[in-house]
Amino acid sequence: xxxxxxxxxxxxxxxxxxxxxxxxxxxxxxxxxxxxxxxxxxxxxxxxxxxxxxxxxxxxxxxxxxxxxxxxxxxxxxxxxxxxxxxxxxxxxxxxxxxxxxxxxxxxxxxxxxxxxxxxxxxxxxxxxxxxxxxxxxxxxxxxxxxxxxxxxxxxxxxxxxxxxxxxxxxxxxxxxxxxxxxxxxxxxxxxxxxxxxxxxxxxxxxxxxxxxxxxxxxxxxx
Ligand SMILES: N[C@@H](CCC(=O)N[C@@H](CS)C(=O)NCC(=O)O)C(=O)O
Numbered sequence: 645x646x647x648x649x650x651x652x653x654x655x656x657x658x659x660x661x662x663x664x665x666x667x668x669x670x671x672x673x674x675x676x677x678x679x680x681x682x683x684x685x686x687x688x689x690x691x692x693x694x695x696x697x698x699x700x701x702x703x704x705x706x707x708x709x710x711x712x713x714x715x716x717x718x719x720x721x722x723x724x725x726x727x728x729x730x731x732x733x734x735x736x737x738x739x740x741x742x743x744x745x746x747x748x749x750x751x752x753x754x755x756x757x758x759x760x761x762x763x764x765x766x767x768x769x770x771x772x773x774x775x776x777x778x779x780x781x782x783x784x785x786x787x788x789x790x791x792x793x794x795x796x797x798x799x800x801x802x803x804x805x806x807x808x809x810x811x812x813x814x815x816x817x818x819x820x821x822x823x824x825x826x827x828x829x830x831x832x833x834x835x836x837x838x839x840x841x842x843x844x845x846x847x848x849x850x851x852x853x854x855x856x857x858x859x860x861x862x863x864x865x866x867x
Contacts, residue, residue, distance in 0.1 A: 646673050646699060647699050691707040723804070747811065815836050
């Protein structure tokens with residue numbers, strides 16, 4: 645299977661971690677949509693939205709991290725990342741969608757865009773108002789919600805699911821960008837630290853080191 649994307653992307657990491665957990669061999673083809681001219685010329689045929697990740701599996705192309713994880717789940721059912729219980733299944737997908745909007749769109753995307761993409765790739769100044777809103781309002785609101793879920797080991801059904809992978813993947817980029825989960829969210833912080841020890845995740849984080857270093861991101865939270 646080929647995964648198109650870049651390892652430090654929140655949504656590409658979801659697919660990489662799912663593949664690692666399920667023992668699915670893959671090769672990564674680096675596609676960085678925020679770099680003009682980087683994606684291959686047929687990119688929209690592979691990813692209709694232009695976003696990463698997408699996969700190609702024996703001639704079958706699929707885009708969107710959640711769709712890809714659901715597809716991999718059908719082909720390689722163990723370990724299950726989508727719970728068997730009806731309600732837990734719904735809850736895991738709901739949290740995955742919440743992470744995509746409230747964590748990624750609300751917090752990570754504005755921070756990444758204005759701290760990295762604008763100044764380092766597009767050579768324009770980032771928007772400090774957007775950075776402050778993401779950091780001071782959207783992030784604490786999202787973290788307070790997660791803290792209210794009492795995140796012990798896992799968010800849904802006492803087992804690792806797509807919900808944990810999505811949430812933790814966003815928290816990793818938050819840390820790479822130089823931020824830390826504040827002490828007022830102790831359960832969330834402990835949850836995050838525990839997941840960093842998970843071998844599939846720590847293996848993926850090891851593989852992304854060259855990209856992280858190249859972008860000048862902050863890996864100190866991993867020491
Ligand atoms: N719902 C999509 C979201 C994908 C997404 O937002 N990907 C980001 C990187 S994590 C992207 O491609 N950004 C490039 C851009 O905004 O041009 C999924 O789950 O795959």
